[in-house]
Amino acid sequence: MTSGKINVTVENIFPLIKKFLYSDHEIFLRELISNATDATLKLKHLTTIGETNVEYGDPIIEVKIDKENKKLHIIDQGLGMTKDEVEKYINQVAFSGAEEFLEKYKDSAKDTGIIGHFGLGFYSAFMVADKVEIFTKSFKDEPAAHWTCDGSPEYTLEACDKTDRGTEIVLHIAEDSLDFLEDYKIRELLVKYNKFMPVAIKFGTHEEGEGDDKVLVDTIINNPSPAWTKQPADLNDEDYKNFYRELYPTQFEEPLFHIHLNVDYPFNLTGILYFPKLSADLQMQKDKIQLYQNQVFVTDNVEGIVPDFLTMLKGVIDSPDIPLNVSRSYLQADGNVKKISNYITRKVADKLKSLFNENREDFESKWNDIKIVLEYGMLSEEKFYEKANSFVLYPTVEDKFYTLEELKEATKDNQTDKDDNLVILYASNKDAQHSYIAAAKDKGYQVVLLDSPIVSHLIQKLESDNEKMTFVRVDADHINNLIKKDETEISRLSEDEQKSLQDIVENIVPKDKYTVKLEAMDSTAEPFIITQPEFMRRMKEMSQSGGGGMFGMGNFPEMYNLVVNTNSPLASNIISNTDEATRTESIKQAMDLAKLSQGLLKGEELTAFVKRNFNNLK
Numbered sequence: 001m002t003s004g005k006i007n008v009t010v011e012n013i014f015p016l017i018k019k020f021l022y023s024d025h026e027i028f029l030r031e032l033i034s035n036a037t038d039a040t041l042k043l044k045h046l047t048t049i050g051e052t053n054v055e056y057g058d059p060i061i062e063v064k065i066d067k068e069n070k071k072l073h074i075i076d077q078g079l080g081m082t083k084d085e086v087e088k089y090i091n092q093v094a095f096s097g098a099e100e101f102l103e104k105y106k107d108s109a110k111d112t113g114i115i116g117h118f119g120l121g122f123y124s125a126f127m128v129a130d131k132v133e134i135f136t137k138s139f140k141d142e143p144a145a146h147w148t149c150d151g152s153p154e155y156t157l158e159a160c161d162k163t164d165r166g167t168e169i170v171l172h173i174a175e176d177s178l179d180f181l182e183d184y185k186i187r188e189l190l191v192k193y194n195k196f197m198p199v200a201i202k203f204g205t206h207e208e209g210e211g212d213d214k215v216l217v218d219t220i221i222n223n224p225s226p227a228w229t230k231q232p233a234d235l236n237d238e239d240y241k242n243f244y245r246e247l248y249p250t251q252f253e254e255p256l257f258h259i260h261l262n263v264d265y266p267f268n269l270t271g272i273l274y275f276p277k278l279s280a281d282l283q284m285q286k287d288k289i290q291l292y293q294n295q296v297f298v299t300d301n302v303e304g305i306v307p308d309f310l311t312m313l314k315g316v317i318d319s320p321d322i323p324l325n326v327s328r329s330y331l332q333a334d335g336n337v338k339k340i341s342n343y344i345t346r347k348v349a350d351k352l353k354s355l356f357n358e359n360r361e362d363f364e365s366k367w368n369d370i371k372i373v374l375e376y377g378m379l380s381e382e383k384f385y386e387k388a389n390s391f392v393l394y395p396t397v398e399d400k401f402y403t404l405e406e407l408k409e410a411t412k413d414n415q416t417d418k419d420d421n422l423v424i425l426y427a428s429n430k431d432a433q434h435s436y437i438a439a440a441k442d443k444g445y446q447v448v449l450l451d452s453p454i455v456s457h458l459i460q461k462l463e464s465d466n467e468k469m470t471f472v473r474v475d476a477d478h479i480n481n482l483i484k485k486d487e488t489e490i491s492r493l494s495e496d497e498q499k500s501l502q503d504i505v506e507n508i509v510p511k512d513k514y515t516v517k518l519e520a521m522d523s524t525a526e527p528f529i530i531t532q533p534e535f536m537r538r539m540k541e542m543s544q545s546g547g548g549g550m551f552g553m554g555n556f557p558e559m560y561n562l563v564v565n566t567n568s569p570l571a572s573n574i575i576s577n578t579d580e581a582t583r584t585e586s587i588k589q590a591m592d593l594a595k596l597s598q599g600l601l602k603g604e605e606l607t608a609f610v611k612r613n614f615n616n617l618k
């Protein structure tokens with residue numbers, strides 16, 4: 001037997017390992033199973049290249065709990081180690097690896113980034129065990145070895161009588177980690193980290209069959225060849241849907257479509273992304289994109305790797321080319337990671353384009369579920385914006401879908417104003433803006449429905465990229481002014497009469513909220529109309545939803561115009577009526593009706609309005 005002292009340079013490494021990443025103790029199992037998988041795949045490689053003629057067979061990795069003796073076993077049938085190799089790989093390589101890792105990250109252990117996802121390796125066993133044993137028999141014709149270490153730098157290494165090839169790691173679970181002797185706990189970890197690892201993992205057994213045919217079979221935790229490792233040509237739609245269910249067993253909604261990622265130059269990346277049906281409550285998205293490295297789960301926080309606007313997608317990406325032991329800011333500056341993020345953006349845009357081209361009707365039916373992602377993408381990724389023009393849709397209030405070019409074509413004859421600007425009218429809420437939409441439709445105008453929360457930012461961008469095109473919400477002005485044409489209505493009131501009308505109305509309407517504007521309109525148009533000027537409203541919205549350059553606008557009071565139609569019978573009545581009480585009453589009534597039609601009559605005012613009108617019916 002050899003015994004020795006591991007060469008400690010970091011002041012006692014074991015307590016450090018125990019403390020390290022306190023919340024992440026569970027990763028020990030992933031590290032040990034990764035080692036077992038590597039050892040198995042290495043042997044497979046050696047047999048395929050003819051380096052050895054041992055029988056590879058159908059190896060599995062087994063995880064076994066021995067609750068009574070407080071032990072956890074991880075057993076593989078991989079290439080094993082000779083005594084010399086244990087000395088070299090465990091006492092030297094693995095130890096110095098762990099040591100270097102700790103030295104580097106002990107101060108940043110609290111960093112919530114990707115740090116700590118990989119690297120501690122074999123010695124992470126000491127996060128949960130106070131004694132670790134290795135029984136290992138190499139595929140080479142040499143005696144088996146037995147290594148023990150009780151958490152002090154001293155270890156023992158001796159020959160043992162293990163006869164079958166491979167390595168068995170035995171963890172003597174520490175008192176404060178007895179959780180890891182619970183079936184459910186280990187199962188949960190295996191499912192979380194090892195669900196798609198490339199070597200079969202056995203955890204327990206279960207019965208299969210009926211009556212006398214009942215047999216005990218191994219319970220295999222993982223699917224060693226998940227869909228993303230296969231060629232797209234070998235998978236059909238059903239396979240993709242099945243994989244979605246495998247990935248998110250608690251998700252019952254089907255995905256809208258998928259994108260298979262598969263590239264090996266200049267970086268290596270595979271994966272499948274899914275466009276989910278987005279629920280109204282975006283905060284509820286608990287199923288996220290999962291990041292793997294060679295089929296080992298790393299994290300479901302893909303911030304910085306997947307472009308922001310795509311983090312609402314679901315699925316898997318697997319790439320060995322993403323550095324993991326680094327902080328988020330370093331990650332974002334990494335050249336490979338940038339390329340990966342650009343590649344994903346391009347693939348998503350290409351897929352959307354082909355869906356649009358292949359089956360436009362289907363694409364239109366999915367529009368409402370995907371628009372937020374696309375609109376956000378147009379705003380945040382210039383490369384996506386450039387491609388998006390050919391498939392992003394602008395639905396009208398009547399559910400007709402246009403691309404921007406089609407919309408321009410459909411509106412240019414009727415909606416170009418006297419200064420040669422194309423005015424695109426839009427509504428953000430079909431019900432609330434109903435009367436304004438109806439007025440626009442009467443004129444034969446198209447009204448598009450833009451109701452996502454970031455629309456004000458998007459139209460701002462579209463305007464700056466499309467000369468002589470402006471977006472105006474239907475309630476931004478009265479109908480004649482929304483798209484200014486040359487014809488002007490003549491006012492029936494004299495200038496003196498207009499002046500007196502203005503004074504009378506201004507005296508009654510609250511000045512801090514409404515600017516009274518007299519307009520000569522068709523006599524059948526509504527006498528009082530409340531409008532909300534486009535510019536102010538848009539800046540306010542942009543400021544409320546973040547950015548937009550109008551810092552602080554979000555707190556501005558709402559400003560409205562009260563447009564009084566000087567050609568309406570009511571306007572004439574107000575002028576000619578000399579009884580102040582009834583005049584005031586009719587202005588208040590007209591004002592309330594205008595508010596009602598803008599959705600502004602609420603609470604106490606609404607109650608008073610209803611009461612007053614019922615009284616009038618008596």
Ligand SMILES: Nc1ncnc2c1ncn2[C@@H]1O[C@H](COP(=O)(O)OP(=O)(O)OP(=O)(O)O)[C@@H](O)[C@H]1O
Pocket residue numbers: 031035036039076078079080081089090093094095097118119120121122123167
């Ligand atoms: N189950 C095993 N079978 C055979 N060799 C093993 C096994 N576990 C560990 N080893 C050997 O010990 C070495 C060190 O393992 P350790 O987990 O510390 O680091 P690693 O796997 O090389 O890298 P990483 O830091 O990514 O885990 C391995 O490279 C391997 O040679």
